[in-house]
């Protein structure tokens with residue numbers, strides 16, 4: 263069955279979006295994970311590293327629905343309960359019945375200390391843009407080079423990232439996207455610049471797109487993410503004011519030759 267014909271079917275098996283968005287962090291939830299997995303052509307029995315896995319719900323989904331053996335990397339503690347994210351990954355993997363196929367490591371890029379050429383697939387959603395905000399474009403580039411290093415030759419990297427369209431930032435939106443510690447203006451880039459950065463890390467670009475479902479994914483996030491629900495004047499207000507003019511979501515699939 264072609265990927266497009268099956269789109270949405272695996273993620274639709276998990277309809278409790280309050281649960282999904284409590285365990286994921288970012289737009290798209292498991293619909294994004296499915297979109298990425300199909301674009302990357304994940305295959306059963308392959309190894310995958312999920313970079314910035316958070317509580318690892320997408321990792322568990324990929325392990326359960328696509329049969330990969332996955333390593334979830336995340337260096338931070340949970341901002342809700344202070345536990346290491348990787349502890350949540352272990353709990354989720356057990357609950358999802360994939361504890362034998364999901365490992366978790368408290369580490370991040372670029373300092374993974376993993377062996378060169380270890381994985382068939384590298385996957386990262388809504389994570390690397392945070393490095394751009396903290397470490398700048400140089401830090402972002404170092405993260406991409408590390409991902410390239412730990413992939414096996416022929417390995418595929420799938421990057422799903424909140425991005426902005428290639429248009430000037432609307433003046434009325436500026437106050438909304440420049441506020442807070444990880445402001446969207448500091449984090450987000452456009453698709454063309456991201457593709458150039460991935461290529462500069464040594465990858466061959468297979469596919470790059472602004473996701474056609476980006477607006478739906480952001481809308482779902484605004485309605486179901488626990489932090490968004492608790493603060494309607496935060497991200498939900500930004501998305502309301504934006505109304506699809508600037509904020510988007512990009513997917514890049516690339517191969518290590």
Ligand SMILES: C[S@@+](CC[C@H](N)C(=O)[O-])C[C@H]1O[C@@H](n2cnc3c(N)ncnc32)[C@H](O)[C@@H]1O
Pocket residue numbers: 285286287288313314315316317320335336337338339347369370371372386387388389390392393
């Ligand atoms: C917004 S969450 C998204 C996580 C997950 N991919 C998802 O979509 O649910 C971003 C995650 O990136 C992680 N992170 C921050 N810096 C990182 C780094 N240098 N390397 C890997 N992950 C990092 C954070 O700990 C956080 O859990």
